[in-house]
Each structure stands twice: as structure tokens, then as C-alpha cells.
Amino acid sequence: MKDLSILKTYYILFITNKIMLPILKNKHILLPILSEYLSDITTIVEAGAFNGTDTIKLAHTWPQAQIHAFEPIPQIYEKLVENTKHLHTVHTYNYALAESTGNSTFYVSENPKRPGMPFQAGSILKPTGRLDWSPITYSHTTTVPTLTIKDWSQSSGIDSIDIMWLDVQGAAYQVLEGAGALLRTIKALWIEVEFIQAYQDQTQYIELQNWLARQGKVAILSDASINRTDWFYANVLFVDLQFKSFLDQAFAPHIIDR
Helix, strand or coil: CHHHHHHHHHHHHHHHCCCCCCEECCHHHHHHHHHHHCCCCCEEEEECCCCCHHHHHHHHHCCCCEEEEECCCHHHHHHHHHHHCCCCCEEEECCEECCCCEEEEEEEEECCCCCCCECCCCECCCECHHHHCCCCEEEEEEEEEEECHHHHHHHHCCCCCCEEEECCCCCHHHHHHCCHHHHHHCCEEEEEEECCCCECCCCCHHHHHHHHHHCCEEEEEECCCCCCCCCCEEEEEEEEHHHHHHHHHHHHHHEEEC
């Protein structure tokens, strides 16, 4: 009954578009608190790993876990491999996670301050509304290999995922849709979400939260207001319903707003 009550509350919020989330005072305390309460972590999947900055943090936070980091752009992937080669628990893949296995057009991003260098805002989705909010440009496309989490896990002999770390520039729904039944095994997800139509075929935040709630994963906090009007994205922590109550309490002293 408690789970149904939580889902009912989220449903009311969805249909009224009044989504309120606690905001972290300092996102650097996210991993220490999660690791204290989710200590038995064995498998972490990171999509959009870029140069390995978050990968290294995850490896240090859960040294016992196997971390599977995906990055589709070869030039960036080389940096990921180089920066994590000293970590025996990190496994890297030169693929984009997606809703189907095969190949996809990839929109390569660039920072005008560093022309010719791929930036960390590339996507398998065509940039649209985000172009009005950021100086980042998309000068060309390339073709990248894609994998679904389901296909990857079957070929790798993995039957559960504890944590997912997604920075996939609007494609979070596509990545999670490709997980199939494995989605039910996930304890926590840290996802970059958008609250405008930043990319073509992108699922906006309210829709994504609604869909994840139906999978038993609920949002408990973000690193910025999801109702802000001066920016277009934030990062949100989703957790399985069974962990919501005690993680709410654990993060309560570190919240600044709702």
C-alpha cells in the first residue's frame, strides 16, 4: 500500500505538471551518501563516459564494483581508455547505448573555444531547442555503433545492474528502453534530464519521470531546480521504491530547496 501511495502522489504531480524536487546543497556529497546506504554494489553502467572523470569517481566510491563505461566517439574514447587504464575494475566500450543495436548518426559537438575538438555534448539525437541556450555547436555528424543494454548484458553474461550513470544528451529514454527487464534490477540512476525540447525525439523530464515511476523508480533529488527558466537541464537521482524512504532521510540535511 505504501508503494501505491507513493505512485499515486507522483501521478497527481504528473497530471498537474507540478514537479517539485529537493535540491542538493553540494553535489559532491552525492556519491559518499549513496555509497554509505548502497554498499553492496557490484555492477555499474555509465553511458556518455566522456574522458572518464565520473568513471574514476565511481571506481573510487565503489572499489568492489565492475564499472562498464560507454563512449562512442573514438577521439574521446581514447582519452577514456588512457585515463582509466590503471583501474582494473573499469571496462570501456566504444559504443553508444541506444534503443536498438546497430549503427546511428551521431551529432558531434564542439566548444567554440576549442574548435576541431569533440566536446561532451554530442548526441544520437538531433539538437534543436538547446541551440538557443548554449554556444556549443554541432558542425558535423558521424556514424557510431550502438548497443542495447539488453544485448550487451546477454553477450557479457550480466543479469543485473545496480547503478546507472547517464549523460546521453536527451537520449536517456532510448537507453533505458533498450534495457528491457534489466531495468527492474537497478537500484539507483543518476540522469541528465532536459525540461525543454532540446533534441529531436527527446523525452522531456516530466514524461521520463512518469515512465520511470511506472517501472518503480522515483526521483528523490536534483542538482538544480527543474522548474528554472534560465537553463534547460539538470541531473536527477532516481531510486528504486524500496530505497526511497531511507535515502530521503539520508539526504535531508543536505537539501537547500524544493
